[in-house]
Amino acid sequence: MTERSPSLNDPFHFINERQVDxxxxxxxxxxxxxxxxxxxxxxxxxxxxxxxxxALEKNIWNGLQAVLFMFIMISLICFPNGPFTRPHPALWRIVFGLSVFYLISLQFLLFQNFNDVKAILRWLDPERLNKMKLEEKEYAVNCSQVNATRIWSQLDIFAAGHFCGWAMKAMLVRHYGICWYISVSWEITEIAFSHLLPNFQECWWDAIILDILLCNGLGIWVGMVVCRKLEMRNYHWESIRQIRGTGGKLKRAALQFTPASWTTVRWMDPNCTYMRIIAVWILVVIWQVTELNTFFIKHIFAIDTSHPLVIFRLFLIALIVAPTIRQYYKYVTDPNCTRVGTQLWVFCAITLTEAILCIKFSRELFAQTQLLLLCIWLLVLLFGTVVCVYLCIAWASRSRKDNSDFQTNNDLNMKKNSLSTTTGTDMTTKNPILQVDMLKCRRRANSQPMEQAD
Structure with a gap:
């Protein structure tokens, strides 16, 4: 058998092994x-x-460092570039290698018990990772007291984290509608899981004013401004049906069942609005699960928010998400792309493995899960996705129509000006009387300022 070489025009090759131009x-x-x-x-x-x-402990630590170093070197040589080439493909090969190494580490932890995992954490940091229960701050206290001083006092390091995080998320998603919807849906997610994590309980003004409008809203705006400054590509997640009229839709439906003109349609066909809704819904759900994993891991294993382990995981997830979203967007919008990217595959495996890890090591906590509330949460996210996609479609259609009307008016004005200029020039050239009158008018205009000066 001969090995098939990937084509440069292959969409999968473009998002998985992009070459530098x-x-x-x-x-x-x-x-x-x-x-x-x-x-x-x-x-x-x-x-x-x-x-x-x-020293045995130092030997184990240095051995793990050597394993990670050699794994990164192998990723530099063997792993794919991914969809990005800046600042250098080697950076994204290292990111992919770190994501694979993190996934392998999660698989190892999955087959340990809770005490063994805590022993590993205590071995990494005996002072800060030896707690069995995390002391978390309560936010739903005296919610009736709403004033400027109270709101200002809530602006702590977490508010700055919200702002910076959403600025980065906006640079990854690059769509106002999707970003705002994810921001609102996260507050809904906190309400749905507040019976499991009391830290999710907060005042209404904290969720609406501080989180959604102030921190998240400013972060989204700054992220989109940076995208435009860097001339980054804007993602258009909404789709408009190309077939217009009832007759064309019926004909398309009939041809779908004829063998001669049968067309293989993928489940994520970007030309179908319903499939695009499912695609955006999957994006939002996976996003919420990724965020939930952060809080559940902290709560279950009693890891403080300011610990370097939490910060490193968030930074690594942010780097992994960048090529992941690009590959997912290409998969759901390009009918010729029939495979998901490798970074997308690894990211989904990481997210689901983290969720399984949380459920395994906190069965008593998840036994209190209200399944009805969980189903309502998923349905609310689905309904919100439908509203979000259709609003984006309506807004995009209106913007395109306004731009088209504006361009048409400009073209008509340019034609009128060109026609009037040409007509006036021709009439003046062909009529000698008009030439004499124009000459007299010019002489009078030139003589008037001189008379006024005298």
């Missing part, structure tokens, strides 16, 4: 596999023979 410095983009191998072995050789191996 217009290379100016060839040195930074040429493969240096032998040099990387030599440097890696020399570095490991020096490290292994110059360190002390008397």
């Amino acid at each position: 217009n290379i100016s410095l060839e040195f930074f983009y040429k493969p240096h596999t032998i040099t990387a191998l030599a440097c890696s072995i020399i570095l490991l050789f020096i490290w292994a023979f110059t360190r002390s191996d008397s």
